[in-house]
Amino acid sequence: MASANAGRSSFLLLALLLCFSTAHGQLSETFYSSACPSLNLTGIVNRVLRSELSNGNQRMGASLLRLFFHDCFPQGCDASVLLGCDASILLDDTGSFTGEKTAFPNVNSVRGYEVIDQIKTNVEAACPGIVSCADIVALAARDGTFLLGGPTWNVSLGRRDSTTASWSQANSDLPNPASSLATLLAAFGNKGLNATDMTALSGAHTVGFTQCQFAKLRRSNCPRTKGVNDTVLAPLDVQTQVTFDNAYYGDLTKYKGLLHSDQELYNGGSQDALVKKYSSNSAAFFADFVAAMIKMGNISPLTGADGQIRANCRVVNN
Ligand code: HEM
Incomplete structure (x- = not known):
């Protein structure tokens, strides 16, 4: 029985490795x-x-x-x-x-x-x-x-x-922007990305916008009533929305994250210390962000004779 279980475990491990290989x-x-x-x-x-x-x-x-x-x-x-x-x-x-x-x-x-x-x-x-x-x-x-x-x-x-x-x-x-920290960690973990990768990659929310329908917390730029004009845009980073910097982490330490999933990174959980570090050390954030982007870019690429080089990115070649 024990060896059957061990066999099943190693089969599952092998399947997982094949499934989530970063064959770069x-x-x-x-x-x-x-x-x-x-x-x-x-x-x-x-x-x-x-x-x-x-x-x-x-x-x-x-x-x-x-x-x-x-x-x-x-x-x-x-x-x-x-x-x-x-x-x-x-x-x-x-x-x-x-x-x-x-x-x-x-x-x-x-x-x-x-x-x-x-x-x-x-x-x-x-x-x-x-x-x-x-x-x-x-x-x-x-x-x-x-x-x-x-x-x-x-x-x-x-x-x-x-x-x-x-x-x-x-x-x-x-x-999903309504996710808890545990769910986010699991979602990134499933892709071979660890907690540091996840917290650093989330720093991408230092730029860009969200529709108010996803904004759970700081809703100052959004219509007061939820459900009204849900597609109005609010900046993800309250301070510098078109500058890629570490201000997003400063927002989080002041509980000014816009998405629920953002504020989950600084809410008394395992990522608080890292968020604090990034908020005061942009070089550390940049270094970890780059490492995590490279890792993410290596998720299951098709290489060699697999796939194709599409002539038009929107359609598969004939
Ligand atoms: C941690 C889990 C994440 C969740 C739950 C999440 C969720 C969201 C949501 C809901 C929006 C707004 C979409 C809209 O209003 O149409 C958004 C925007 C954005 N996300 Fe994320 N995101 C996550 C991680 C990431 C990562 C890893 C990156 C890149 C490395 C990223 C980059 C961005 C950027 C740059 C925008 C703004 C885009 C724009 O203005 O067009 N996000 N995200």
């Missing part, structure tokens, strides 16, 4: 240099983002950072629908297919699809059929962060694009 061995910073030596990929991404942000749309830096998170998190165990950082979120619904765009955490909420299209168009003009949409999303998140004043990092490349997406996985895997 084949990713590399110079991935495209032999297939397209003349391509200045980072330059193209950076130019499109700079022009977008300087046209009065600084929020787009935040939106692209969130797009990457929402691409990477939904992840299945079935090898035929193995989803991670694979641009699955970019696939449009068709008559016979429902993708992730209409999942609850994404619908009427995730932004930036047109900016990714623009980058992809420019990249295709330079080197057709070589660069994945998944890598473009990873680079756009990095540059969105940096252009708002945040840290930068080297992005390993070579992710390929999925040929499918999962509406149900997007619903089940993306964390």
Whole structure:
């Protein structure tokens, strides 16, 4: 009996390892240099983002950072629908297919699809059929962060694009703003991200906005009555909404988090000390944020002969 249980446990462990592998061995910073030596990929991404942000749309830096998170998190165990950082979120619904765009955490909420299209168009003009949409999303998140004043990092490349997406996985895997600290820790833990990663990644809420329907706490920018104008926007960071800094953690220590899930990080629980540290030490926050973004970008990428390089990020190739 004991050995049957031990056998079952090791089988489950193996299944979990296969399921949540971060198989990033084949990713590399110079991935495209032999297939397209003349391509200045980072330059193209950076130019499109700079022009977008300087046209009065600084929020787009935040939106692209969130797009990457929402691409990477939904992840299945079935090898035929193995989803991670694979641009699955970019696939449009068709008559016979429902993708992730209409999942609850994404619908009427995730932004930036047109900016990714623009980058992809420019990249295709330079080197057709070589660069994945998944890598473009990873680079756009990095540059969105940096252009708002945040840290930068080297992005390993070579992710390929999925040929499918999962509406149900997007619903089940993306964390809900009403979550408790324990639920948040479990959701990130399921992706191989530890408590430090979770608290550092949540610092992305130093930029961008939320619709008032999600605001549970500081509702000063929102209509007084809940249910009225739920789509009015309020800044996630009360102090510096388009600057990527550590002010979000200062908000939390003053109990001025906007989402319930934000304030859960500083509410007498295990993350209080780290939140306090980040609130007074932006270098520590930046270092942990970068490490966690790199880890998140390595969630189950499709590599080698898996997946494809989509010609149009919104549709699977014929
Ligand atoms: C810890 C769990 C998290 C929860 C529950 C959560 C939830 C939310 C919600 C409800 C919004 C507002 C959406 C809307 O009003 O349409 C939002 C916005 C945002 N989230 Fe999160 N989030 C989490 C973690 C993250 C992570 C890990 C990142 C990136 C690394 C991120 C980046 C962002 C950004 C940048 C925005 C603002 C987007 C914009 O203005 O377009 N979030 N989040």
